[in-house]
Amino acid sequence: MESGRKAYEARKCGTCHMVAGKGNIRFPLDGVGGRLSLADLRRWLTDTAEMEGALPRLPAVRMSEWMATNRRINARDRDALVAYLASLK
């Protein structure tokens, strides 16, 4: 979980998301670990465009576009990020 928090900071997820009052207030991730399954948390990092497409309304800011230019999220970072996100209850 600690490595996930570090990956979250290193990848600058906070430019769009807020956790515990830090980051961008527009898209808070607090409680996301209680709302989404592990599989869906992972899907947000692997099939981002599909997850966006399943939202009631397509957000004006596209995480999928950002992910496309941020390919260095490797499998290890992804696992760590999923564990971190799951801990946000």
Ligand code: HEC
């Ligand atoms: C360019 C902006 C942007 C960046 C950077 C970004 N995201 Fe997102 N992300 C979004 C948007 C927009 C949504 C859709 C939010 C919504 O409608 O609730 C989203 C959704 C999510 C969701 C699902 C949230 C929910 O409540 O269902 C997760 C989990 C997530 N992002 C994790 C991350 C992680 C981890 C990173 C860093 C690796 C990241 N995001 C980087 C914009 C971004």
